[in-house]
Amino acid sequence: MDALKKRRLSLMKRLVTLIFIIVILWASSLGTEVSISSLMDGLPGMGSLFLEMLPPDWSYFSYVTEPMLETIRMAVIGTTYGAIVAIPFALLSSRNVVKWPVIYFPFRFVMNLIRTIPELLLAALFVPVLGIGDNAGIMALSVFSFGVIAKLAYESIEAIDNGPLEAMTAVGANKIQWIFYGVVPQVIASFVSYTLYCFEINVRAAAILGYVGAGGIGLYLNNTLKLFQYQRVSTIIIYTLIVVVIIDMISNKCREKLI
Known part of the structure; x- marks a missing residue:
């Protein structure tokens, strides 16, 4: 009987969860005025736009190579600067490194505040x-x-093995030695992996920052769209796709080696 009751209770929970998800989706569709009919009405226009993008203007590749390299350089420098600043913040946000809430709570608040603002x-x-x-x-x-990096890094720091830290404390290691020889060796691989992951995101993000005048390939994409040069738009999209796929492959291989 107990097993039957547990099974019925489990089914009821699944049913309630399913109903809750359906209600959320239905309310969201009403609030955003999304409908399948409007999507179907727009499909012919999407098809016409796709046809206007063909064939790509292959000669435009050489013209946008420098802006694409500029986009990659922006991602490299931006990721590096962010990772460097994230190191002390991650340490000062970790409860097993800094024991006082009056210190680590403000640092966490700053990280959470920054992460709420899109790039x-x-x-x-x-x-x-x-x-x-x-x-x-x-x-x-x-x-x-x-x-992003500071958030992921401090969570990794709080998940490390405290055994080496306790041993170092027992033999009289100071706080600097405690961090460099007890904390850093346990999180360095994860930190580099997070940095590479963030670099992947930044390459994609840097490609659209030109829409607000922040340079890179996005500036050319915005200009070609405004001038209705859709064949050049498809060239930029293909170029960006190739670069992102290559970077993702290299980054994934590096992260696999580290982890």
Whole structure:
């Protein structure tokens, strides 16, 4: 009887969960006024746009190579700056490194606050300050990278084995030695993996920051769309896809080696 009751209870929970999901989806579709009919009505227009993008303007590849390299450089520098700043924040946000809530709570609050701001909005904020160009994009990617890497890094630090730390404390190691020889060796592989993952995200993000004047290939994509040069648009999309796939493959191999 107990087994039958547990099975019925499990089925009821699944049914309630399913109903809850359906209600959420239905309420969301009503709030956003999404309908299958409107989507079907727009399909012919999407097909016409796709046909206008064919064939791609292959000669445009050489013209956008430098902006694409600029986009990659923005991602490299932005990720590096963000990762460097994330190191002390991750350490000061970890409860097993800093024992006092008055210290680690403010650092966590800053990280959470930064992670709520998308990179496109960050770029829009930096462009009026730094002007149109790469600097605004690099700063936006740096701040975004800092928020992501610091969050993941401090969670890794809090999950490390405390045995080596207790042993070092017992033999009189100071806090600096405690961090460098007890904490860093346990999280360095994860930290590098998070940095590579963030670099993958930043390459994609840097490709659209040009929409707000932050430089890179996104600026050319925005201009070609405004001028209805759809064949060049498809060239930029294909170029970006190739670069992102190559970077993803290299990054995945590196992360597999580390983990």
